Amino acid sequence: MVDRFSAQYRCYSISMLATPYDRSEVDKGGKIIMPSSALENLSQLNITYPMFFKLTNEDEDRVTHSGVLEFVADEGNCYLPYWMMQNLLLDEGGLVQVESVKLRVATYSKFQPQSLSFQDITNPKAVLENALRSFACLTTGDIIAINYNESVYELRVMETKPEKAVSIIECDINVDFDAPLGYIEPDHVTERTEQGDDSRYADMNVGFRAFTGSGNRLNGKNKNVDPSPAPIHTGDIKRGIPNYEYKVGKITFIRNSKPKNMIDEDDSKFTAFSGEGQTLRRKGRKL
Structure with missing residues (x-):
């Protein structure tokens, strides 16, 4: 028994179908509308359900596949979603070969x-x-x-x-x-730091510099003062003296006091609690 359906139709987009019902939803799917004669022929064949069809534009050698939604098209015509006609490179009224197939x-x-x-x-x-x-x-x-x-x-x-x-x-x-058409992968910039490379510190601020801004005169006249600050040389920056006697776990408190060898002689004669006291209550006079 023959179990294959094959017919040639003139295809049109869904918008060309004359019907009192709104068929715009057909354009959002992947099913076609065929004539009633196709249903009669299919019912006489050993066709498995659901039914699938291979659509071929022989002039352009383009192929796609679809299901069937209804059998209400005019005889000799079939109606396809617009995106399907674009895939087949078909214009309104173009010929399309429709064949029944089995799909996995x-x-x-x-x-x-x-x-x-x-x-x-x-x-x-x-x-x-x-x-x-x-x-x-x-x-x-x-x-x-x-x-x-x-x-x-x-x-x-x-x-x-x-x-x-x-x-x-x-x-x-x-x-x-997959990545969208026209998508460009962003560039990932990796910063590389080498040991001993101090170039990244070249633009660092060396410290606070007072009165480096620009000023304005109250009378509106230009001042004959160069607003740019004087350059700072490396030798002008004072560096701290490291504590070479530092030991792990030891805390050293630095006080603003004179070293022992710099104490004045007058300071060395100081004796605690050696002053004279005063009393606020007057002693009574003896008669």
């Missing part, structure tokens, strides 16, 4: 966003997972379009496993993202 269930897929704005989405995997519910299959090389927050994001299908065309209906699939 997907296990892995990688996508590349076609714009940097996709990075602004908080949880891109969740957004993509929700959008793919309107798709039946994926084809490596296709650029699919998803809608989020009233914006359309295009993603190229970089890789699919286990085959180049896979089913994504009721499957557990691992999703990965």
Whole structure:
């Protein structure tokens, strides 16, 4: 028994479908609308469900895959999402070959966003997972379009496993993202410090320098004073004297006192508590 469907149709975008219902949602998915005669032919064949179709533009040698949404198209016509027509390089009324195929269930897929704005989405995997519910299959090389927050994001299908065309209906699939198109890796500048290299201290401030600013006169006239400070030479900077007798664990308190050999002779004669005291109460006179 023949189990393969094959037919050629003139394809149009969903917006060209004359129907009282709004079909704009079809553009957000990966399914096509076929004529009722296709359903009659498919029902007589040994077709497995869900049904998948291979779409071919023979003039441009372009191929993609899709599911089917409804069988309400005019005879001889089929209606495709606009992004699918772009992948097939088809214009309105172009010929497309539609064949039934069997696809294996997907296990892995990688996508590349076609714009940097996709990075602004908080949880891109969740957004993509929700959008793919309107798709039946994926084809490596296709650029699919998803809608989020009233914006359309295009993603190229970089890789699919286990085959180049896979089913994504009721499957557990691992999703990965490639760097967005036009993304430039930022340069990481690594500062290298070598031991003994003091060049990084060349521009350090040597200390406080008083009155180095510029002033203004009250009468508004220019002052004949050079505002630039005098240069400081290395020899002008006083350095401290290290304590060569320092020992670990020992604390030395430096006091502002004269050394013993510099004490004045008058200071050496000082005796503590040697002064005379005074009393505030007067002694009574004896009569």
